[in-house]
Amino acid sequence: MKFKIEPAYEAKKYEDKIYKSWEKSGLFTPKIDHSKKPFTISMPPPNATGVLHLGHAVMLAIEDIMIRHQRMKGVPALWLPGTDHASIATQNKVEQLIEEKGKTKYDLGRTEFLKEVKKYVENSRDTIRNQIRKMGASCDWTRERYTMDAGLSDAVNEVFIRMYEDGLIYRGNRIVNWCPRCESTLANDEVEYEEKNDKLYWIKYGPFTLATTRPETKLGDTAVAVHPKDKRYKDMVGKKYKIPGVLGEFEVIVVADDAVDPEFGSGAVKVTPAHSFADFEIAERHNVPSKSVIDEKGRMKNNCGKYAGMTTLECRKAMVRDMEKMGLIEKIEDFKHNLSVCYRCGSSIEPLISKQWFIDVDKPVIKDGGTKKSIKEKAIEVVEKGEIKILPSRFKKTYFHWMNNLHDWCISRQIWFGHRIPVWYCKGCEHPQASKEKPSKCEKCGKKEWKRDPDTLDTWFSSGLWTFSTLGWPKETEDLKYFHPTSVMETGYDILFFWIARMIMMTNYALNEIPFHTVYLHGLIRDRTGQKMSKSRPETCIDPLEMIEKYGTDAVRLSLMIGSGPGNDMRLYEEKIAGYRNFVNKIWNGARFALMNVSDEDLKKEFQPEMVKSLADKWILTGLQQLIKEVDSDLNGYKFSEAGTKIYEFIWKQYCDWYLEISKGEYKNPYVLIFVLRNVLKLLHPFVPFVTEKLWEHASPSKTLLIGENWPEHNKKLVFKKEAESMELIHEIITGIRSCRAEMGVEAGKYIRAFIHGGKYSEEIDKNREPIMRLARLETLIVEETMKKPENSKAIILKETKIYLPLDAMVDAEQEMVRLKKELEAKESFLKIIEKKLNSKGFIDKAPKELVGKEQERLKETKASIARIKEEIKSL
RNA sequence: GGGUGGUUAGCUCAGUUGGUUAGAGCGUUCCGGUGACAUCGGAAAGGCCAGUGGUUCGAAUCCACUACCGCCCACCA
Numbered sequence: 009m010k011f012k013i014e015p016a017y018e019a020k021k022y023e024d025k026i027y028k029s030w031e032k033s034g035l036f037t038p039k040i041d042h043s044k045k046p047f048t049i050s051m052p053p054p055n056a057t058g059v060l061h062l063g064h065a066v067m068l069a070i071e072d073i074m075i076r077h078q079r080m081k082g083v084p085a086l087w088l089p090g091t092d093h094a095s096i097a098t099q100n101k102v103e104q105l106i107e108e109k110g111k112t113k114y115d116l117g118r119t120e121f122l123k124e125v126k127k128y129v130e131n132s133r134d135t136i137r138n139q140i141r142k143m144g145a146s147c148d149w150t151r152e153r154y155t156m157d158a159g160l161s162d163a164v165n166e167v168f169i170r171m172y173e174d175g176l177i178y179r180g181n182r183i184v185n186w187c188p189r190c191e192s193t194l195a196n197d198e199v200e201y202e203e204k205n206d207k208l209y210w211i212k213y214g215p216f217t218l219a220t221t222r223p224e225t226k227l228g229d230t231a232v233a234v235h236p237k238d239k240r241y242k243d244m245v246g247k248k249y250k251i252p253g254v255l256g257e258f259e260v261i262v263v264a265d266d267a268v269d270p271e272f273g274s275g276a277v278k279v280t281p282a283h284s285f286a287d288f289e290i291a292e293r294h295n296v297p298s299k300s301v302i303d304e305k306g307r308m309k310n311n312c313g314k315y316a317g318m319t320t321l322e323c324r325k326a327m328v329r330d331m332e333k334m335g336l337i338e339k340i341e342d343f344k345h346n347l348s349v350c351y352r353c354g355s356s357i358e359p360l361i362s363k364q365w366f367i368d369v370d371k372p373v374i375k376d377g378g379t380k381k382s383i384k385e386k387a388i389e390v391v392e393k394g395e396i397k398i399l400p401s402r403f404k405k406t407y408f409h410w411m412n413n414l415h416d417w418c419i420s421r422q423i424w425f426g427h428r429i430p431v432w433y434c435k436g437c438e439h440p441q442a443s444k445e446k447p448s449k450c451e452k453c454g455k456k457e458w459k460r461d462p463d464t465l466d467t468w469f470s471s472g473l474w475t476f477s478t479l480g481w482p483k484e485t486e487d488l489k490y491f492h493p494t495s496v497m498e499t500g501y502d503i504l505f506f507w508i509a510r511m512i513m514m515t516n517y518a519l520n521e522i523p524f525h526t527v528y529l530h531g532l533i534r535d536r537t538g539q540k541m542s543k544s545r546p547e548t549c550i551d552p553l554e555m556i557e558k559y560g561t562d563a564v565r566l567s568l569m570i571g572s573g574p575g576n577d578m579r580l581y582e583e584k585i586a587g588y589r590n591f592v593n594k595i596w597n598g599a600r601f602a603l604m605n606v607s608d609e610d611l612k613k614e615f616q617p618e619m620v621k622s623l624a625d626k627w628i629l630t631g632l633q634q635l636i637k638e639v640d641s642d643l644n645g646y647k648f649s650e651a652g653t654k655i656y657e658f659i660w661k662q663y664c665d666w667y668l669e670i671s672k673g674e675y676k677n678p679y680v681l682i683f684v685l686r687n688v689l690k691l692l693h694p695f696v697p698f699v700t701e702k703l704w705e706h707a708s709p710s711k712t713l714l715i716g717e718n719w720p721e722h723n724k725k726l727v728f729k730k731e732a733e734s735m736e737l738i739h740e741i742i743t744g745i746r747s748c749r750a751e752m753g754v755e756a757g758k759y760i761r762a763f764i765h766g767g768k769y770s771e772e773i774d775k776n777r778e779p780i781m782r783l784a785r786l787e788t789l790i791v792e793e794t795m796k797k798p799e800n801s802k803a804i805i806l807k808e809t810k811i812y813l814p815l816d817a818m819v820d821a822e823q824e825m826v827r828l829k830k831e832l833e834a835k836e837s838f839l840k841i842i843e844k845k846l847n848s849k850g851f852i853d854k855a856p857k858e859l860v861g862k863e864q865e866r867l868k869e870t871k872a873s874i875a876r877i878k879e880e881i882k883s884l
Numbered sequence: 885g886g887g888u889g890g891u892u893a894g895c896u897c898a899g900u901u902g903g904u905u906a907g908a909g910c911g912u913u914c915c916g917g918u919g920a921c922a923u924c925g926g927a928a929a930g931g932c933c934a935g936u937g938g939u940u941c942g943a944a945u946c947c948a949c950u951a952c953c954g955c956c957c958a959c960c961a
Contacts, residue, residue, distance in 0.1 A: 013920090015920075015921065016921075016923065017923090201958095201959085208961090218961080219960090219961065220961055221960095221961070222961080225961095233961090267960095268960090268961085269960055269961085271960090272960050272961070273960080273961065276961095277960085277961050278961075279961090280961095284961080285959095286959085286960085286961075287961085345959090345960075345961090346959070346960095402888070402889080403888095405887075405888075406887075406888075406956065406957080409886090409887070409956090409957070410956090410957075413957080413958080501955095501956090502956095504956095505956095505957095532955095536895090536896080538953090538954080570897095570898095570909095571896075571897055571898070571908095571909085572897080572898095573898085575889085576889080576890085577889090577890095577954090577955085578896095578897090579896065579897085581896085583896095583910065583911095584896075584909085584910080586910095586923080587909065587910065587923090589923065590921095590923040590924090591923090592923090593921065593923045593924095594920095594921065594923080594924085596920085596921080596923095597920040597921035597923095597924085598920070598921080599920085600920045600921075601919090601920035601921080602920085603920090604919090604920070605919095605920095642900095645900080647900075649898075650898080650899095650900085653898070653908075656908090656909095657908080664920085664921085665925085668920075669918090669925095672918085672919060743926095743927090746926060746927065747926095747927060747928085749926090749927085750914080750915070750926070750927040750928075751927080751928085753914095753915090755915090755917085756915060756916050756917050756918095756926080757916085757917040757918090758917090782918085783918090785917080785918085834905080837905085838904095838905055841904095841905075842904090845903095845941080845942075848941050848942085849941075850940080850941025850942080851903095851941040851942070852941080853941075854940090854941055854942090855903070855941065855942075856903080859903060859904095862903095862904080863903095863904085866904070
């Protein structure tokens with residue numbers, strides 16, 4: 009044996025080396041070729057501080073399959089990797105680290121703090137980079153980007169300033185979601201809801217009794233709202249009332265508004281415009297003033313008398329106590345409601361009014377023919393018109409729903425880490441000016457002193473530019489012209505709104521084109537019980553890196569790929585990964601066997617159709633051609649799981665279980681053995697790049713890397729339909745005999761005799777007597793066109809052939825009768841089904857002719873089988 | 885409340901536009917002799933495709949309703 013291939017594949021031994029050889033080859037970097045249409049994927053950038061988790065792993069696995077497939081097809085395939093600065097997440101992490109040293113960010117100050125962040129990011133970015141490599145991702149590292157790169161920051165400023173000048177970005181006093189812990193605003197979709205058991209306080213409120221969960225906001229009340237059709241309060245609408253409060257009386261006005269649910273509580277609501285979204289809107293509609301009582305740290309403001317400085321919760325307690333003393337509390341009930349919390353730190357959100365920057369999503373600015381459209385309209389239009397395809401398509405509906413309800417997007421964050429808002433205020437007259445650099449002279453007052461806006465931009469602002477900022481925009485680079493719009497955006501459906509929607513809006517605005525043609529959304533990975541993996545239950549968490557270490561990257565990739573359709577969640581557990589490790593090992597051993605049977609000389613010979621000889625050869629080649637066709641079409645249709653399953657099945661069941669077994673006898677054909685192996689390695693490569701690359705080293709006729717090989721093409725000349733069918737009969741004969749042996753309890757090692765009444769298949773069967781005898785473990789095999797049943801033998805009936813196994817003492821006539829009758833019954837009930845079909849007029853008239861023919865054929869076959877079984881019964 | 889996905893073998897899931905007697909992996913049972921693989925091989929058991937009704941010559945597949953499970957969005961103070 010000339011091969012030094014171990015009996016089991018050891019992934020760890022090869023993976024890193026193989027990855028390095030790919031990187032060295034330069035094949036990750038596509039060549040721009042204007043005669044070809046490129047294929048581009050912008051990698052969804054993991055957080056720069058992150059550690060690779062299963063979400064990344066599944067993304068990398070799927071995208072790598074697409075990229076490798078296209079690359080092998082000769083398409084210039086660009087997969088652009090990068091990382092995201094993730095402002096709030098990163099800042100929180102660094103704050104934590106500093107806190108561990110007993111300091112706060114304020115001790116350091118902005119500049120020093122940002123230095124710390126930079127250091128931290130530099131470090132962890134390396135981690136994630138290497139983890140992406142571990143997954144085998146064949147992305148173009150020469151084009152790697154980071155959202156805080158100089159180039160990308162320039163793009164951010166450029167877009168901001170253009171939007172500002174277009175009047176799309178404005179600054180205004182609006183109610184916003186405020187996280188008192190992060191001390192920053194949050195966008196609407198950055199707020200999450202948690203169900204919480206709370207109290208509902210029924211309070212006496214002047215002439216009203218009303219229910220509230222937040223009595224402390226009473227200090228900011230300016231109105232009471234009722235439903236316009238509520239008769240109870242009809243006469244009170246428009247009037248003003250003095251309300252007794254813990255800090256003395258205050259005045260409210262009663263307004264009628266549809267937003268009030270007359271069924272809830274008493275049907276009257278206290279209105280605190282400064283600290284509730286719903287109330288803010290009511291107040292706006294009725295021109296009610298607002299009174300702010302809670303500050304940015306979540307504490308009561310100075311206008312709250314003795315409660316000033318308390319947190320809202322402290323204040324609630326104190327006020328309820330005081331109100332009880334005053335007899336203002338009627339009752340307190342338990343109450344379950346949704347509490348809004350920060351998606352980053354879990355603190356409860358405090359809505360408050362604040363001066364922030366917003367993007368106007370409704371202002372028409374994008375030129376479209378003669379008219380102008382808002383970024384919202386345009387974003388809906390490109391999906392409606394199918395310029396952007398969303399897969400699975402059901403997410404289109406979700407997308408439209410979200411888009412249609414989109415409000416202006418609050419983009420300023422009071423976070424230090426991020427892209428600083430490029431707006432400067434004149435120290436003389438407060439006049440704001442948007443510019444990349446500090447402006448020279450104020451156009452209003454002529455002063456030259458400026459103060460920059462302290463806020464940074466929402467992290468999604470920069471990610472929204474990802475597909476084009478990474479290609480060099482605003483410069484008109486060669487890359488941008490060639491690779492944009494990108495081909496596919498592949499990501500989890502959980503960030504459809506966060507990210508996908510924003511990319512569509514931002515790209516439409518900045519480039520007046522779409523960011524990508526297709527959105528492919530994958531599902532979330534869940535634990536074995538279907539729950540979200542969570543850090544609080546570490547036993548349910550699977551660390552992809554640990555799994556890679558244990559089972560190899562290829563196995564991990566397969567376990568994330570196979571068994572899940574687009575947009576569907578998938579359960580993952582260790583046994584599944586172990587199962588695919590077994591498959592990887594099967595590939596290894598299948599190849600090992602093939603290579604053991606091919607000489608160096610044979611390896612060098614080019615495959616010629618004349619090399620095809622046996623029935624088995626023709627059968628396996630036919631199967632291969634079918635596989636090539638289906639895998640290619642599945643991959644083009646984003647059916648990764650199906651493609652993977654088909655290759656799995658072919659290798660294990662067809663190639664290894666049958667073809668390799670047959671190759672152990674007289675029909676061994678090294679040329680076909682190696683030809684099929686090579687093609688299969690190519691088809692497999694996008695799925696399991698490491699093991700296939702390693703095997704290619706031995707199986708390849710040259711010294712080239714598999715990653716750069718040509719994708720197999722369907723070849724009609726290698727399809728042998730008739731022979732493939734004949735081979736199926738040989739399989740059935742072998743399986744039939746094996747079954748019978750097991751059923752009769754024949755010792756596994758025992759050689760038995762067999763007679764086959766072969767009918768028109770006699771010749772073909774006789775030609776394949778060697779594999780039949782070996783695989784069914786026969787001592788003698790007699791094949792004749794017709795024959796009489798030997799004494800004391802069992803009969804196996806297949807189509808038009810019959811197999812007799814003289815098992816002498818083992819055949820119990822009675823038992824045999826039972827078995828045959830059972831078989832007869834099955835065939836007869838099947839016959840009934842077919843007959844019913846063929847007797848129905850509708851079927852004959854309406855079903856496709858092919859199908860009718862097929863059914864008639866089956867009828868004939870079944871009838872023949874029944875006749876033969878009956879014969880057997882008679883002869884018993 | 886609005887939307888949306890699921891319900892198929894003990895478990896995890898495939899099943900493309902309706903068209904063989906509904907498949908796979910794991911698990912289970914029995915048997916392991918064989919020139920790659922025990923991370924393996926051979927044989928087998930196991931299903932009223934959630935329920936009801938409809939469309940159709942024909943439904944796991946299409947439609948309607950129901951039941952349970954899940955997710956997303958909105959939100960009631």
